[in-house]
Amino acid sequence: MIQGVENPIVTTYVYETFDKLKRECEELNIPLIFKIVKPKLEDRFFVKVIGRGYPTPTNIFRWCTDKLRINPVKQLIDKDEKAVILLGVRSSESEQRDRTISKHRTDNEYYLKQSGSSKNIIFSPIINHALEDVWLTLRYNKLPKSIDFNQIRTIYQDAESECPVYRESKGSSCGNSRFGCWTCTVVRKDKSMGNMIENGYSELKELYAFRNWIAEFRDNTKYRCSYRRNGVKGLGPITLEGRKIILEKLLITEQLSGLNLISKDEINRIYELWEVDKTNLNYQENALQHRI
Template sequence: MQKTPKKDKEVINVIIQEYQKNDLPWYIGYSGGKDSSSMLKLVFNALKRIEYFHKPITVLYCDTGVENPIVTTYVYETFEKLKKECKQLNIPLLFTILKPKLEDRFFVKVIGRGYPTPTNIFRWCTDKLRINPVKELIDKDVKAVILLGVRSSESEQRDRTISKHKTDNEYYLKQSGSSSNIIFSPIINHALEDVWLTLRYNELPKSIDFNQIRMIYKDAESECPVYRESKGSSCGNSRFGCWTCTVVRKDKSMGNMIENGYSELKELFEFRNWIAEFRDNIKYRCSYRRNGAKGLGPITLEGRKIILDKLLKTEQLSGLNLIPQEEINRIYELWEIDEINVNYQEKRLTTTCIKHG
């Protein structure tokens, strides 16, 4: 097997140096994708070379509840393998899986409250589903270092963001909106080829399998962020993320996965395409927004019931667990709240929706 790439050796030394510099807690944002996986490999190998550990490092994965099921299964299985491997090799990595608050979950928002699914204009998903759960945990510390798989060669937009938030240290970026936390990206100078070399030629940890990642992510070009890198950054242009994503016009990633044999995603793909059109059906949209302003408002109760029926049928056909019972229970509660609201009335031909509440 080829030895560790030269660039990786340099980065591993940087990680060791930064880890030993102070007592600030470290958090690794992990999505299961190639960039965050390569970064985690390098951190693991850096820790392997350290004799004394003065602080643990927490690896964070945010399960939005609407992640691609193939990826979610992979991440959960990988976490369990990593826990065992870290214990065997005495590597101080802790693994935490976060989830959005019940009120912020995708289907609670869409089916319970009537939120139209996200678009580039109304992109409410990233903060509520991904950023906030991680931020809430990290912000418990007075100051912290967040390790992200940010790369300067990924795109022109990413290069502009990095340039805007760079510091005197090439590996560090200022975190937008926070003066206490800072972003550390060990792979900031890694090109795409370097990332794959990192995954392929660093033997440890064995739990992060190059071939498996390559198979799942071969059509993905970027990952949804797990922590806010800059104001306004989002996964809207990403080709891989939530299976319900309607920010992108066409989900090429899922389509490619279905073509490559993941037939269990077919029903999910069809649901996603269906709801992308259904969200704009004026027949099932309110005439007033919830703030009382006249205009295209929430999805009507009738529309929300149609979506839930469609989702449950999709769940049955796919054989995948798509919505937990606690979310269904909350959806019914939110429907009851709307039904008894004095500002909500339904007629045979028209629907007058909530103006307040």
């Protein structure tokens, strides 16, 4: 299975849970259709970074949210004007989350405006729930049976390094961890992955090392163009040489971890984009190159 750039432990859990939910819905005659959306080939993380030379995301240039998360869902819901997005967002998760919720509020406290869309809305049924409410629901509700409380608790506990109680008050609480992409360089340090490795998820070691390596490599001016694609002088795309180094490092990481990290389609598209840049007048690595 192509894991993409989500934490592979979480991805595996989600796929397994979806399969169980499908069977449970069939048994209960609940007419749900399951579709897993993925970014377009052109928008996938490694195609952008290794193929096009995008620097890995930062707080200033956080291109990944739209390309990897918002756009794939938008492509699906845009086909239906009545589509409603159900999102398990909660108030008080973080200051940033509260600002986002406040920005998109409507007259109904459970509905939020969808960013970039005038016709679709977001339904947030647990927006006023505390963390404790979520965990108690998972633990004691009889349905759905497909959600394995013990398994998901273990994953969150191992990511936290400690999980003493379900209270959302003083100290660390079970399930307060934030799982993101294993390649994420927006944060300084991926604490959840580091804790998981310490708690026995050895298959993540190589991914963690790659993530830390590319965070430094991204800022190495030796492998960054001195001109942007719009012709403005400044720190530009990763050079072709730099992109080749990243791909080689990724393939070694894939081999050592035993995880499928990049697809053949992505690799083929990366090679095609390299050829394009070799003759692209909008791409220049330094001031000595001719530009029209």
